Amino acid sequence: MKKLIGVIRIFVGILFIISGFIKLNDPVGFSFKLQEYFSPDVLNIEFMSPFALGLAIILVIVELVLGVALIIGYYKKATMWLLLLMILFFTFLTFYSAYFNKVTDCGCFGDALPLTPWQSFSKDVVLLILILILFFNLKYIQPFFSNFGRSIVIFATFIGCLSFGYYVLMHLPVFDFRAYKVGVNIKEGMTVPEDAEKAIFNYNWKFDINGTEKIITTQGEYPASEGTFIEVDTEVVSQGYVPPIHDFTIERDGEDYAEEFLSAPNVIVVIAYDLNKTEWNGWLVIKKLTNEAIKKGYTVIGLTSSGEAEVNDLLEKQNLNFEFYFTDATVLKTIVRSNPGILKLNKGTILQKKHWNDAEEIELQTISLTNADIDFDLKNRLDSIAKYDQLYRPLLQETDLEKREALAQKLGLTKEDYSGDLWKKQRLLDTSNLKVVKNILDNYGYPGKSIVGEPTNLIAIDVIEHNPIHIDQYLDLFKEAAAKGELPMTRVAALEDKYLMQQHKEQIYGTQAQITATNGFFIWPIKEPEGVNGRRADAGFDRTIEEYAAELMGEKTTYKVLKLSDIKTL
Structure with a gap:
């Protein structure tokens, strides 16, 4: 019996140490599992969720220390009582999960060894039996070392656990057992073999x-x-074969961009599963890293499960220079245990994964000099203008009041923002934006692609377009910028046509159309219409005037050449 108790004692102790260490390696992941247990669908004690991380750390340290205490025989009776109470609690929990099919993986061994609910329950039943055998045979458990020696071992174990737990919280798990570990190709992880x-x-x-x-x-x-x-x-x-990665998407406006970004080289991905719970100090180092990455030619995107209002609030407050896309929160929590965290990808392969505390460890090579001269301060000024340039315009296009209210709430606007005279409010913003943009144009020239990047290079021309009496003043500047590739010539061509139409003159590229109650759509008269398709092609338009007219007025429409004198009769 003494030998049997000795074997059981070592086996149970080692099992508790292994289980505790694996969870201590990833306390954030274990806290997510506890939150799952606390949810209304399981134990319905959601008030405990805010304490999940602290509770997770305490539980795994106690589990690991109890395993060491059992092996060395430290305070045998107290250790056995704690072990018994702990295994009784977890046996009940795993039985509840298995019987009611509430939690599909108990998290007993983290991501290193996923167990089904019934496997978890069976494991706990075996442990319960073994602990009961030890509990009723305490006299056969002989301590190792002296009292002082055992105390030193337990103290050292406790300090070691605290230090290791603190390290992985401030960085990332030392051992990564998840499907998104460094070296994994996400696209390949999503592939289902033919056989x-x-x-x-x-x-x-x-x-x-x-x-x-x-x-x-x-x-x-x-x-x-x-x-x-x-x-x-x-x-x-x-269930058949389930690929390691089976629920990864990168969505925006109802479209999935996962294939595009997972096929692209040199991508930096900022992950924040919930923007309301991010560590605010992290965005300062994230901004520094992403600005440098953009200048060196990397594609930078953000992934979050938060709504558009939270994203816009973050971008405005932190002046971040990249766009966010939507991904499921559970997926983002699985990818990286930091909020925010950083991935470096190359054609879908994870090259680096870092906590925001270690952002400076992301290795950035100069990929392209295209963005090397970007002025981020100027870019941020223009990006803030862009928000207000389009604040009320989407609402003005929505005539249905219920749909307008739903759109306003999606954009994070209060009732005061989407009620009243919206045109008046927008005109006030346009006037304010115009002052800033005129100052930039007059003192710095056109803020083009090489200075502020894309699509920020379109903001100045947007503001002038919404203040049409100033088009003539800056049209030559826009043409010069387009000739240098700083903004699309198609935008300048459309703006010039708009100005000419407003002056009741013939347009050049045929981009402007009007509508009347009796005659419907018609293309505004064009100067030298026989050469318009050549001018359109030179400006970068990919459709002829006939194709453009058919798109506006229907496939069966035949483009009709009009003169200014014809307009009076329409």
């Missing part, structure tokens, strides 16, 4: 046969039955 095992389902078809309900089970095919079909239930027999 992969297929999922198998049972379809339980319910029929009414002469007043009696009968269930016929098949694996897909509709059963032969003379009865009246009622309903069908589906149950999973075998």
